Amino acid sequence: MRLRLALAALLVSASPVLAADLGYSTAEPVAPVLPYSWTGFYVGAHAGAAFGNAKVSSIDGFRQGYNNAGFIGGLHAGYNYQFENNWVVGLEGDLDYTSLSKTRHGIAAIGPFATSFKSEWQGSIRGRVGYAFDRFLPYLTAGVAFADEKFRVSVPAGIASRSTTRAGWTVGAGLEYAVDDHWSVRGEVRYSDFGKWRLRGTGGGKVRFNETTALVGVSYKF
Numbered sequence: 147m148r149l150r151l152a153l154a155a156l157l158v159s160a161s162p163v164l165a166a167d168l169g170y171s172t173a174e175p176v177a178p179v180l181p182y183s184w185t186g187f188y189v190g191a192h193a194g195a196a197f198g199n200a201k202v203s204s205i206d207g208f209r210q211g212y213n214n215a216g217f218i219g220g221l222h223a224g225y226n227y228q229f230e231n232n233w234v235v236g237l238e239g240d241l242d243y244t245s246l247s248k249t250r251h252g253i254a255a256i257g258p259f260a261t262s263f264k265s266e267w268q269g270s271i272r273g274r275v276g277y278a279f280d281r282f283l284p285y286l287t288a289g290v291a292f293a294d295e296k297f298r299v300s301v302p303a304g305i306a307s308r309s310t311t312r313a314g315w316t317v318g319a320g321l322e323y324a325v326d327d328h329w330s331v332r333g334e335v336r337y338s339d340f341g342k343w344r345l346r347g348t349g350g351g352k353v354r355f356n357e358t359t360a361l362v363g364v365s366y367k368f
Contacts, residue, residue, distance in 0.1 A: 181280055182278070182280050182281045182324050182327070183228050184226045184227075184228045184234045184236075184278055184283060184324070184367075185226055185227050185228045186225070186226060186367045186368055187223075187224070187225050187367070187368045188223065188224060188225070188226070188330075188365045188366060188367040188368065189221070189222070189223045189365065189366055190221070190222050190223070190363050190364050190365030190366060191219075191220070191221050191222070191363060191364060192219065192220060192221075192222060192240070192242075192332075192334075192361045192362065192363030192364075193217070193218065193219035193220075193361065193362065193363070194217075194218055194219070194359060194360045194361035194362055195215055195216070195217065195218065195359070195360050196215065196216050196217070196218040196244050196245075196246055196357055196358075196359045197213075197214075197215050197357060197358045197359070197360075198212070198213065198214055198215070198216065198244075198246040198248075198265065198355065198356075198357040199211070199212075199213050199355070199356050199357060200212040200213075200248070200263040200265075200295075200353065200354065200355045201353070201354045201355075202261065202263065202297060202345075202351060202352070202353050203351065203352055204345070204351035204352070208351070210250055210261055212248035212250065212262075212263040213248070214246060214247070214248040216244055216245035216246040216247065217243075217244065217245045218242050218243070218244045218245075218268075218359055218361070219242060219243055220240055220241050220242030220243060220269075221240065221241060222238055222239065222240035222241075222363065222365070223238070223239060223240075224236050224237055224238030224239065224274070225237055225238075226274070228278055232277055232278045232279075233275070233276075233277055233278075234274075234275070234276045234277070234278050234283060234285070235273070235274065235275050236273070236274040236275075237271075237272070237273055237274070238271075238272050238273075238274055238287070239269070239270065239271045239272070240269055240270055240272075241267070241268075241269040242267065242268050242269060243266065243267055244265055244266060244267065244268060244293075245266075246263075246264065246265045246266075246357070247262065247263070247264040247265075248262065248263055248264075249261070249262040250262070257301065259299065259300060259301045260299075260300040261297070261298065261299050261300075262296075262297070262298045262300075263295070263296070263297055263353070263355075264295075264296045264298075265293050265294055265295055265296070265355065265357075266294055266296075267293070267294055268291065268292060268293035268294070268338075269291070269292050269293075270289055270290060270291040270292065270316050270338070271289050271290050272287045272288060272289030272290075272316065273287065273288060273289055274286070274287045275287075276322075281323055281324040282321070282322075282323055283321070283322040283323070283324075284319070284320070284321050285319065285320055285321075285322065286317075286318075286319050287316075287317070287318050287319070287320065287334070287336070288315070288316065288317040288318075289315070289316060290313060290314075290315060290316070291313070291314050291315060291316035291338040291339075291340065292311060292312070292313050292314075293311070293312055293314070293338070293340050293355070294309065294310070294311050294312075295309065295310055295311075295312055295340070295343070295353060295355055296308070296309040297309070297345060297353055308345050308346065310343050312340040312341060312343060312355070313340070313341075314338060314339045314340035314341050314356075315338070315339055316336050316337065316338040316339075317336065317337055318334055318335050318336030318337060318359075319334070319335060320332055320333055320334030320335070321333055321334075322365075324367075327367075328366055328367050328368075329364065329365070329366055329367075330364070330365045330367065331362070331363070331364050331365075332361075332362065332363045332364075332365065333360075333361070333362050333363075334359075334360075334361045334362075334363070335358070335359070335360050335361075336358070336359050336361070337356070337357075337358050338356060338357050338358075338359070339356040340355045340356060341354070341355075342354035342355075
């Protein structure tokens with residue numbers, strides 16, 4: 147009986163060595179891969195192109211369009227929350243510099259003149275809603291947008307200018323991809339409409355401005 151027990155103990159202790167000699171190895175358990183979570187605060191930067199469409203009109207018959215493209219770039223920050231069914235909702239704000247500027251030249255009874263429209267900064271506060279496919283997040287976004295607007299008239303007798311800060315609305319869509327647990331990249335297209343405002347002291351002139359932006363960006367999630 148003792149001989150049998152000794153033989154059994156010898157075989158058990160030798161089995162890992164025999165398995166190694168035969169080319170087998172005991173595999174360590176693999177840790178499960180957890181799905182990515184979009185929940186958390188984040189900050190980032192973005193840049194791209196802005197396509198502006200400004201129109202100026204007055205009761206004396208003056209009509210002029212200022213369609214142009216320019217650079218847009220800035221910073222954004224926000225918070226996302228991902229539900230168990232993979233829907234993601236969030237709130238985001240951004241502040242941007244823009245190079246939108248267009249000048250038109252003409253000749254009138256008073257001589258040559260030039261008119262220009264410019265918007266140098268803008269921002270927005272938006273909600274976001276999307277559906278997460280693990281690290282991919284297609285989303286829709288909409289909210290309130292802000293922009294500065296400047297209109298100037300240059301004539302031989304001098305220069306007159308008017309400026310304002312307008313609030314409007316913005317809506318768009320994008321796709322974001324999480325590179326790792328903290329960094330993500332995105333692409334986004336948005337349309338913004340800032341309504342119209344009156345050029346005081348110009349006999350009833352009005353300015354209307356809207357734009358489309360195409361952006362790429364990077365974010366860091368805490």
